[in-house]
Amino acid sequence: MLERHEIEAFLAVAEELHFRRATERLGLAQGRVSQIVGRLERRLGVALFARTSRRVTLTPAGQRLYDGLAPAHQEIQEAVAQALATGKGITGTLRVGFSSAWAGDMVLRTAEAFRRTHLGCLVEIQEIPLYDTFGPLRAGVVDLQLTEFPVEEPDLVAGSVIFSETRAMMVPADHPFARRESVSVEDLARAPLIGVTGASPPYWREYIWPSKTPQGKPIPRGPTFVYWLEVPPLVASGRGISVASLRAARYHGRPGLTYVPFCDAPSMDYGLIWRRDGFTSRVQAFTDTLCRIRAGRP
Known part of the structure; x- marks a missing residue:
């Protein structure tokens, strides 16, 4: 024995x-x-x-x-x-949101493991639009969300960083930057930057799509988008450049686009967020499951 x-x-x-x-x-x-x-x-x-x-x-x-x-x-x-x-009463329905395809992959893996050990709890998953990244959570459409940081909202709680991605510049394939091995944040001042519009907080938009370089140079503004899928064709047609996760090339690559990593930009950090009054046993169990999977302990 x-x-x-x-x-x-x-x-x-x-x-x-x-x-x-x-x-x-x-x-x-x-x-x-x-x-x-x-x-x-x-x-x-x-x-x-x-x-x-x-x-x-x-x-x-x-x-x-x-x-x-x-x-x-x-x-x-x-x-x-x-x-x-x-x-512990982990039953009912848990609604989980994600804001990018790679965050969605992590949520789907976690949901699969979660369902095996919490048979009485249904998991519903949906994508959260970048133009209103905190709106669905506040409205109760989702209970938990894996999204881009930073999150500085008094009614929301941000957990620890789950994973980080290298930040990259998305440019047309014939752009001079496309021939480089890397670019600098200062290079953003040399081309119109495509950014998101909508209700997401200004500090959150500024962190991802800045208006000035670290040296204070203004970054020219290009077209704005509501849904991320609008961005690749805008860039490929020469309307501007965009900031993205380098991993986006695996999900949103297409002819006419090149993703060039930044050599001096902070990473794109992703973590779980929930309402301050919404940390239920279901939310805690899903969070624990995701952290175990991320640590390689399914």
């Missing part, structure tokens, strides 16, 4: 294939996982891992044990989570 700590230590090493990372993942003292696995191997009389100075791999016996233990361990974890969710 295997003890719980032996199962968890074995599974952590089998998934990380690295004793130090497995130790950090379990929050144990340095060397503790190696001791547990070593005792387990001696008790079973078989080697579960092949160790060299450079790598750790599963032996055939270790792989067979992992294939048998991992699904059962997952089922136990989900059963416990479901029991806790029932006891």
